[in-house]
Amino acid sequence: MKERNICVVGxxxxxxxxxxxxxxxxxxxxxxxxxxxxxxxxxxxxxxRSTSHIVQAANEVITYNKRQIQKKIWSDKGDGSKIKIIKAxxxxxxxxxxxxxxxxxxxxxxxxxxxxxILYRTNSQSRVFEEYLRRYNIAYKVYGxxxxxxxxxxKDLIAYFxxxxxxxxxxxxxRTINYPKRGIGKTSIDKISATAAELGESMWNVLNKTTLSKxxxxxxxxxxxxxxxxxxxLDTLNAYEIASEIAKKSGLIxxxxxxxxxxxxxxxxxxTSLLDxxxxxxxxxxxxxxxxxxxxxxxxxxxxxxxxxxxDEKNDEDDYVTLMSVHGAKGLEFKSVFVVGLxxxxxxxxxxxxxxxxxxxxxxxxxxxxxxAEQFLTISYANSRYRFGKMKHxxxxxxxxEISTKHLESNTSLKRSGGNTFVSERAGRSGVKGNFKRTNIxxxxxxxxxxxxxxxxxxxxxxxxxLHLKFGKGKxxxxxxxxxxxxxxxFFKQIDDPKRRIMLKFAKLQILE
Amino acid sequence: xxxYLLELNEIQRKAVTNIKGPVLVVAGPxxxxxxxxxxxxxxxxxQPNVRPWEILALTFTNKAAKEMKERISKVxxxxxxxxxxxxxxxxxxxxxxxxxSKIGYTSNFTIYDSDDSKSLINNIIKEMNLNKENYNVNxxxxxxxxAKSNLIPPKAYRENVELRExxxxxxxxxxxxxxxxxxxxxxxxxxxxxxxxxxxxYVLLYKNPDNVLEKYQKKFKYLLVDxxxxxxxxxxxxxxxxxxxEGTEYMCSW
Numbered sequence: 001m002k003e004r005n006i007c008v009v010g011x012x013x014x015x016x017x018x019x020x021x022x023x024x025x026x027x028x029x030x031x032x033x034x035x036x037x038x039x040x041x042x043x044x045x046x047x048x049r050s051t052s053h054i055v056q057a058a059n060e061v062i063t064y065n066k067r068q069i070q071k072k073i074w075s076d077k078g079d080g081s082k083i084k085i086i087k088a089x090x091x092x093x094x095x096x097x098x099x100x101x102x103x104x105x106x107x108x109x110x111x112x113x114x115x116x117x118i119l120y121r122t123n124s125q126s127r128v129f130e131e132y133l134r135r136y137n138i139a140y141k142v143y144g145x146x147x148x149x150x151x152x153x154x155k156d157l158i159a160y161f162x163x164x165x166x167x168x169x170x171x172x173x174x175r176t177i178n179y180p181k182r183g184i185g186k187t188s189i190d191k192i193s194a195t196a197a198e199l200g201e202s203m204w205n206v207l208n209k210t211t212l213s214k215x216x217x218x219x220x221x222x223x224x225x226x227x228x229x230x231x232x233x234l235d236t237l238n239a240y241e242i243a244s245e246i247a248k249k250s251g252l253i254x255x256x257x258x259x260x261x262x263x264x265x266x267x268x269x270x271x272t273s274l275l276d277x278x279x280x281x282x283x284x285x286x287x288x289x290x291x292x293x294x295x296x297x298x299x300x301x302x303x304x305x306x307x308x309x310x311x312d313e314k315n316d317e318d319d320y321v322t323l324m325s326v327h328g329a330k331g332l333e334f335k336s337v338f339v340v341g342l343x344x345x346x347x348x349x350x351x352x353x354x355x356x357x358x359x360x361x362x363x364x365x366x367x368x369x370x371x372x373a374e375q376f377l378t379i380s381y382a383n384s385r386y387r388f389g390k391m392k393h394x395x396x397x398x399x400x401x402e403i404s405t406k407h408l409e410s411n412t413s414l415k416r417s418g419g420n421t422f423v424s425e426r427a428g429r430s431g432v433k434g435n436f437k438r439t440n441i442x443x444x445x446x447x448x449x450x451x452x453x454x455x456x457x458x459x460x461x462x463x464x465x466x467l468h469l470k471f472g473k474g475k476x477x478x479x480x481x482x483x484x485x486x487x488x489x490x491f492f493k494q495i496d497d498p499k500r501r502i503m504l505k506f507a508k509l510q511i512l513e
Numbered sequence: 514x515x516x517y518l519l520e521l522n523e524i525q526r527k528a529v530t531n532i533k534g535p536v537l538v539v540a541g542p543x544x545x546x547x548x549x550x551x552x553x554x555x556x557x558x559x560q561p562n563v564r565p566w567e568i569l570a571l572t573f574t575n576k577a578a579k580e581m582k583e584r585i586s587k588v589x590x591x592x593x594x595x596x597x598x599x600x601x602x603x604x605x606x607x608x609x610x611x612x613x614s615k616i617g618y619t620s621n622f623t624i625y626d627s628d629d630s631k632s633l634i635n636n637i638i639k640e641m642n643l644n645k646e647n648y649n650v651n652x653x654x655x656x657x658x659x660a661k662s663n664l665i666p667p668k669a670y671r672e673n674v675e676l677r678e679x680x681x682x683x684x685x686x687x688x689x690x691x692x693x694x695x696x697x698x699x700x701x702x703x704x705x706x707x708x709x710x711x712x713x714x715y716v717l718l719y720k721n722p723d724n725v726l727e728k729y730q731k732k733f734k735y736l737l738v739d740x741x742x743x744x745x746x747x748x749x750x751x752x753x754x755x756x757x758x759e760g761t762e763y764m765c766s767w
Contacts, residue, residue, distance in 0.1 A: 004734060004756040005534035009550050010741030011541060021662045021745040027537075030741070034535040037758065041537045042528035049543025058542070073541040155628070162623045170702040171629035193636070202701050299621060306624035307603045308575065331577070333543065371542035 006034075012069050013062050016327060016365045018357075028067055047073050049333050049374055051080020057407040058371050064402055065360045082409045083370075084378040085400070087496055089470055091341075091385035095128030097497060098338050098380055099136050102321065105336055105376060106138075113139050115335035117322040119369050121347040125340060126323050133321060143324035149308055153256060153267040154274055158305060160246050164230045165299045168202035177223060180251040184223070188216045226250070239301040240282040244275055326369040337373035339366070342381040343394035366399045446472030446494055447510075454508035460488060467510040468502075471495055479504070515559075517552055517588050521545075529553045532560065534735075535758075550739060551581050554596060555588035557735055565595035569733040569755070571748075572600055573740050581739075597733070601748055602707060605714045609705070612725055616717050617700060625699065625706040630654055637694050647684045648691070656680075657692050661708040662747050664715060667693035711747045718754050730757050 008030060015024040031041055047055050055075045062068065086101065088094035098118060105111050118129050123144050133140045148154060156179060162172035178184040188210075195210040196203045207224050208217075226249065233242055247253045256268040281304070282296045322334065341347055347366065352358030370377055379400065384393045447469050460466065464476045472494035481487040486504040502509075518526055525545055528538045529552045540546035550570070558565050572578045578598045586593035597604060610620045625633070631650050634657075638648045660670050670676055671689040680688045699705065705713060718726045736756050738744065744752070 004730060004736060005532070006736050006738075006752070006756045006758070007534055007536040007538065007553065008738040008741035008752075009538040009540055009546055010739070010743070011539060011546075012742050014542065015742035017743045021659060022743045023746050023749065024742060026744050026746075026749045027742045030537050034537070034758070037535050039535045039537060040531055040533075041539065042524055042531075043539040043541075044524060044528065044544035044546065044549065045541055046522060046524075046545075047541055047543040048545060069539050071539060071541060073544070150626075150628075166619075166621045166623040166703045168701065168703040169623045170698065171625060171632055171704070172623065174632070193640075196701075197640075200701075202703075302623070303603070303606060306626070307600060307606065368542075 013065075013071075013364055014330070014368050014371075016330065016361065016368055018361050024067075028069065031069075043069075043071050045071050045073050047075045047371075048077075050075055050371065051077045051375055053080055053082050053407045054370060054373050054377050057083060057377075057403045058367055060404060060407075061363060061370070061399060061402045062367050065363055066356060067360075081376055083403065083407050084376075084409045086378060086380035087396075088380060088382040089384065089495075091125075091128050091382045093497070094340060094380050094382040094385075095132045098129060098340060098378070099132035099138070101338070101378055102133070102138060102336075103136060109336075109376070111335055111376075113319045113321045116338070117324065117329065117332070117334040117336070117372065118338045118340060119324060119326045119329050119372065120340050121326060121349060121365070122341075123325055125346075129323060129340070139318070139320040140323055141318075141320045143322065143328050147308075148270070148274075149305055151267075151270055153252075153271050157243075157247055157250075157252055157271060157274060158302070160230075160250055160252075161243065161298055161302050163204075163227055164234065164242075164246070165302055167204040167227065167231070170203050173203050176250070177220075180255045182219050182223065184216055184219050188212050188220070192220075234298060238282050238296045239298045240275070240279045242298055243278045243301075247271065247275060326365050329372050330368055333372055333374055335374045336376035336378070337370070338378045338380065339369045340380045341385075342366075342379050342397040342400055343385075344397055345392070345394050346385075346387075347397050347399070363399060366397075446470060452508075453510055455511045457486070457504040457507055457509065459511060460486075460504055460507075460509055465512040466490065467512055468492065469508060471500060473512065474498075474500075515556075517555065521548070521552065525549050525552075529556050532557050532735075534756075546739075547577075547580065547584065550737060551584040552588065554581070554598075554735075554737065555585050555593075558585070558589050558592055558596070563734070565589075565592045566597060567732065567734040568596045568598075568737070569604065569735070570596060570598040570737045571604060571739065571752070572598070573743055575600055575603070577739060602710045605710045605751075606705075608729065609710065609714055609717065612717055612721075615721055615725065616713055618705070618713075619703055622703045622705055624710070625704045627654070627707075629704070630695075630706045633698055634691065634695060637691050637698070641687065641690070641694075643685075643687060643691075648687070652683075653685070653688060653691055656688055657695060658708050660692065661712040662745050664712070664747060664750065667696055708747075711745075711751065715747060715751055715754070718751070726754065729755055 008027070010027050012024060012027045015022060015027065018024070031039055052075050055073050059073055084101070086094065086097050088097055102116055105116070106113075118126075120126065126142050130140065130142065149158070156175065159172040159175040162169045163176055167173070174189065177189065191212060192203050192206060192210045195206040199206055199209065207220055212220060230242065230246055230249075233245070237245070253271065256264060256271055259265075259267070278301060281301050326339070345353075348359055348362035352362045370379075381396050381400070384391055386392070447467050449469065452467065452469055460476060460479070462476050462479050465473065466476060467473055468490070471490075471492040474490040474492035477489045477491055477499075479486055479488045484505070488502045488504055488507070490500050490502055492498045492500060518529065521529060525548070528536070528549050532553070538546070538549060540549065554568055554570060557563055557568060570578070570581060572581065578600060581598050582593050582596065585596060599607075606624070609616075609618070610622070613620045613622060631654055634653050635650050638645065638650065638653070660676075665673065665676075667689060670692055677686075677689075680686055699709065718729070733755060736752065738752060
């Protein structure tokens with residue numbers, strides 16, 4: 001038979017699922033593989049989403065990858081804003097300054113919350129941003145936690161559905177047989193499982209062939225009877241009717257209702273909302289893609305739940321700032337995007353550092369992140385942050401250096417005062433991958449620790465010129481607070497966000513002549 | 514020119530109207546990928562002698578499939594609903610339900626999520642009295658998962674020198690046994706995990722060249738894949754099989 005018509009669409013530069021088994025070679029080799037069959041290749045290179053600084057920065061970054069399909073993405077939307085870089089001392093400060101910038105953008109550029117996204121490499125980074133957004137009263141939503149269908153109370157009910165549709169389903173049986181508790185203990189379940197193994201049958205099929213205590217036998221048979229009675233209604237009741245009956249008669253609803261804690265009420269709400277969802281599924285007469293021509297049975301519903309994909313959950317109705325991992329942001333776009341935590345070990349992740357393929361994958365991830373932005377792109381990093389319970393110092397990510405300074409806001413030159421690190425010009429394109437010379441290990445410091453001699457903090461007075469190990473030279477503008485908790489407001493001219501409030505009790509400051 | 518073609522730039526239009534395959538569309542960020550894909554399908558539907566259910570479009574999310582259908586229907590109306598558009602997993606599950614008996618399943622099979630898989634693997638490890646440290650459930654699961662994704666059934670896993678060596682060094686020589694039991698238990702339970710939806714489909718097509726593979730090859734005259742850069746080895750092999758472009762044939766003893 002002759003070959004069928006095949007058309008594949010994709011972007012090798014956005015291949016970011018190697019950890020799930022994606023094979024980038026599929027697209028890289030596709031042209032070669034299909035050359036004998038007269039393949040035609042079309043490259044869509046005009047970007048209708050972003051302004052030029054963003055597009056060009058993305059082009060620059062991706063050229064550092066080893067293997068790729070050559071393309072030159074361009075935009076005719078004008079140069080647009082340059083990329084803003086936020087250098088923070090700590091992750092906490094990063095959170096604050098990102099939130100500050102959001103407030104500023106909302107005011108100055110009239111952005112709504114939903115125009116804005118904060119993207120990070122790992123979900124655990126969301127905390128500091130949440131803290132400041134909450135403090136500033138900006139609505140936000142974090143994606144990537146436990147999805148609705150992964151919650152325990154939801155899975156408990158779904159397990160009943162599964163068992164009714166397919167009684168041989170061993171995991172569903174194990175989950176439901178003694179939940180809610182009916183007195184079928186671990187020993188009984190182990191015995192049932194052993195009998196099943198012995199007879200080469202499913203656990204369900206040996207429920208009444210297993211020798212158990214008298215009481216356990218009665219309970220097991222009672223359970224079986226209940227499941228069978230639900231099953232007998234599969235053909236006559238629709239998914240919603242049967243689901244409600246299961247929720248009630250299994251005892252799951254009573255169990256949740258009895259729990260009056262806030263968490264318990266939340267779980268009850270989830271259960272109700274699952275049932276509402278099933279009702280909607282039943283009543284929705286729009287023909288669905290998956291089940292064109294199919295019925296409103298529990299089995300059909302179950303299939304749609306089991307194959308629910310994480311990305312399906314985002315809806316755009318309410319006005320909130322989006323917080324999500326870069327992986328989660330694939331395919332989305334926002335007027336303003338903050339890509340945060342651009343530090344070695346974090347982005348690129350420490351797990352990727354031992355191979356060039358690993359770094360290339362991280363670079364594609366960075367490429368995906370920055371190309372989500374339509375008009376405003378902000379990239380931030382912190383010199384130190386708590387990770388796994390320890391304060392860690394990291395250098396700025398190598399990816400930052402791959403963007404030429406002409407695309408960056410002028411006042412955020414990557415050069416630091418005090419002779420510190422970070423060469424902003426590229427040291428030639430070839431052979432530099434991952435090989436940048438980094439001269440300074442103390443890049444978080446603005447003063448030389450060897451010559452730094454702090455004065456007792458009681459000597460610090462208004463108007464003094466002082467030196468701070470991290471923030472450098474500064475002038476004490478004012479001092480307030482109680483005798484024991486004196487707080488100085490100091491203007492540090494060498495850093496981005498110069499006005500700082502310093503607790504003198506803990507501060508180490510050297511008075512300058 | 515058809516009105517929807519006027520919405521496209523020159524290269525987009527070429528990608529839409531050159532319906533003779535094979536075609537690779539390399540779509541940069543924000544370059545109108547979904548528009549091209551959907552208009553290409555709409556364009557194909559409007560060719561003489563093409564019926565919408567002869568088109569199979571595979572995506573990675575339900576949202577993408579739904580959006581695609583909505584956009585196609587704006588051009589061709591109700592016919593859009595007759596296109597086979599859905600995620601790899603849901604389309605494959607649909608085919609598997611129809612053909613289940615040919616691979617020893619019944620059509621009411623349920624789907625194990627990753628927690629179910631882990632729980633089953635855990636039980637098997639316990640029943641075999643294996644050391645929980647050497648047989649970390651996540652590691653075992655990911656080895657089974659990648660074996661399936663590379664079309665290595667339990668028997669071939671056992672015979673594979675490289676895999677055996679790796680397991681030996683990591684002090685977990687019985688992974689092949691766990692894998693074998695895991696597959697048997699899933700089958701007994703009438704359950705498929707996410708990898709099975711691909712793996713079992715490949716087995717189905719491979720083992721039934723005349724009565725199944727040919728049927729679907731004839732049915733799907735046009736096959737389109739979205740986000741092709743995210744496909745794994747197995748997805749690609751299935752796509753090649755369905756379109757009758759044979760690559761390396763995987764000769765395994767199933």
